[in-house]
Amino acid sequence: MALVKDETKIRFLDIAGCSDNVTVGGQPICGGCKNYANINNWDEGCYSAVGYQNTGAQAFNLNAACFDDLTGTGRVVHEVGHTIGLYHEHSHPDRKVIVIPGELKVSRNNYQVLLPATKLTYDVASIMHYGSTAGLCIPKDASIKYCDVSQSPEQDQCVIPTRDACDEKASQVLGQRMKLSPVDMESVVKLYGNVKLTPADEDTLQRASQDALSRKVNGRPNPPPPSPPPTAPSKGFFDFLAELTGWIS
16 A cells, blocks of 8 residues: 555545544545445455445455565555556456466456446556466467457357467566556546645644554554455355455456
C-alpha cells in the first residue's frame, strides 16, 4: 500500500481509525466508514473484490504465498490494484495475447475480455497483467485467429492455442511484479483524479492512522471485524464464488 500511496494521490486508512470525525474536504469518507477492504487470510491464494462496491466489508485475501515473489510485495500490489478498481490488463479488449486453455492457473473468469470497463492503452508492462506462466503468451503469428476462453473452433472458426504457438522471448515482458507501470498510474488518475490533498486533510488521515495503531498497541478495543466467508469444501467452490461476487486473483 505504501508503494501505491507513494506513486499516486490515493491514501489508505485503517478502518479502526475511521469515525464520523474523519473527513476529507469536509466530506465523510468510506461511506461513513461502512465500506472498506477487509484484509484477511481465510483462504489459500490471493484475491480481492474489484473497486468500491458500497456493500460493507469487501473481500481481500492474502495468503502467505502472496509474498513469495521476487519483490515480496508485487502480488500484493496487484491485489491492491483490484481493490482500487483495476481489472486484469490481459482482459483489455485490445489485448495482444492468446490464452492457452490447458495452462490456466485460476478460474476462467480471470481471463475473459471485459468490454464495459473504462479503458486506456493496452499495456503489456502493467502489474495487473498475468505472466506467460499463467497460461498467456504473445503469439508467433498474430494473423492466426486463436480461440478465446469463451470460443470454440466449431462455432467461431478459430484455432485452439497451444504453447507451441507462443513467442517465448516476446512473452517475457508479461507479468512483471516490480512496480506500477506508467499506464497503471494513468489508470488510477482516470478513476480518482490527480488532486493533491491539502496539508490539513493529510494531517487528519495521519492522526487517524496513528490513533488506530495506538489502539492496537495499547489494547484498546477496535470495531469488531466482519464474519469471514463460509468455509469452502474445495478450491472449486471459491472459483464459483469468485464468479458470483467479483473476487479476482
